[in-house]
Amino acid sequence: MPTWTQEQVLALAPDxxxxxxxxxxxSPAPWSSIGVTETPAAVWGLCAGSGKNPYATVVDLSGPAYSCTCPSRKFPCKHALGLLLLWAAGQVPPADAPADFAATWLDARAARAQKAPAAAPDPEAATRRA
Structure with missing residues (x-):
């Protein structure tokens, strides 16, 4: 599976x-349960933080879209950036299927995408914009 460059990952950072x-x-030290799959194109891991439970981080590489259980309001958060940098460095092993926490988020995301109706173009709005 092709990875992104470090520059591509860092370009996603909010600041x-x-x-x-x-x-x-x-670095691999704070991470556990890491993996990457081609279908769905996703990378995930659990990152040890200051709390009792590790932060569950998932990145849908097709978006990209991010999910992390940390309280950060930044998207992507530092955990998603760290995980993507680890993946870009070739340090995330391939997996047959996403971990349960990642699969739950990815499945919910796919279900929402299927339910969202395709927006039909509004000819009146197009005329007003022109």
């Missing part, structure tokens, strides 16, 4: 402090 924090998490 410079997120870049710095993401780089600190781009």
């Amino acid at each position: 410079a402090s997120s870049v710095a924090a993401g780089r600190k998490l781009a």
